[in-house]
Amino acid sequence: MRISHKYKFIFFCNPKTGSDSFRQMLEPYSDIIVKNNFLNKSEKFPFYTHMSPVETRNVFSELGWDYESYHKIICTRNPFDKLVSLYEMIYKNYPRVLMPSFKKWLTLTKVNKEGGGGNDYRRWRKYGTYSLENLIYDDKMKILVDQIIKLEDIENDVPELFSKLSLPKIKKIVKKNVGKKYKKTQEYYDEELVSLVQQRYSWEINKFNYKLLR
Numbered sequence: 001m002r003i004s005h006k007y008k009f010i011f012f013c014n015p016k017t018g019s020d021s022f023r024q025m026l027e028p029y030s031d032i033i034v035k036n037n038f039l040n041k042s043e044k045f046p047f048y049t050h051m052s053p054v055e056t057r058n059v060f061s062e063l064g065w066d067y068e069s070y071h072k073i074i075c076t077r078n079p080f081d082k083l084v085s086l087y088e089m090i091y092k093n094y095p096r097v098l099m100p101s102f103k104k105w106l107t108l109t110k111v112n113k114e115g116g117g118g119n120d121y122r123r124w125r126k127y128g129t130y131s132l133e134n135l136i137y138d139d140k141m142k143i144l145v146d147q148i149i150k151l152e153d154i155e156n157d158v159p160e161l162f163s164k165l166s167l168p169k170i171k172k173i174v175k176k177n178v179g180k181k182y183k184k185t186q187e188y189y190d191e192e193l194v195s196l197v198q199q200r201y202s203w204e205i206n207k208f209n210y211k212l213l214r
Helices: 019-029 053-063 079-090 102-108 123-128 132-136 151-164 191-200 202-208
Strands: 002-004 009-011 071-076 147-150
Touching: 002 019, 009 019, 019 071, 019 151, 071 132, 071 151, 079 102, 079 123, 079 191, 102 191, 132 202, 147 151, 191 202
Parallel strands: 009 071, 071 147
Antiparallel strands: 002 009
């Protein structure tokens, strides 16, 4: 998460959508640089890295800050790719023979509430399987962000974002934390899983015309 009072932006970290890259690029222009996890937030510093828009709006209200006056940004990514990347990140330190199958893992995840499971403080894992719709809307179906940037369009959208925020011209597009896959994305999926993802993530699939590459 990055917040600038000077340039009036809030950048939300949607797990496995290039947020590490965006955080590094926006850091020089941020007044609040959030690097702590959920367990380390405090009354004095109530922010944490993967804080949701709803949580952030509530904290802004408590601090007397005008949430609506900030340009609020979040990234998205083809959910077929994102879910594979999240799965491999969760189990990157496991021997392959001890990992649950991708199908078993994905079937047990949720698009809201406990999301990707695991300990509650690991919010990157919890929010990682949220549908974008459940992440950026409140319970009254009010959208809490102003701009959604596709990871796939980062080369074009980052310079435009910097211009919109009146930031200095970006010199280089940063690409950090690129995950390792052990096979092509489409090889993780069978027809049942394709149907499952299409159903669970229909909002972003339809809005951004995402497909599973064959």
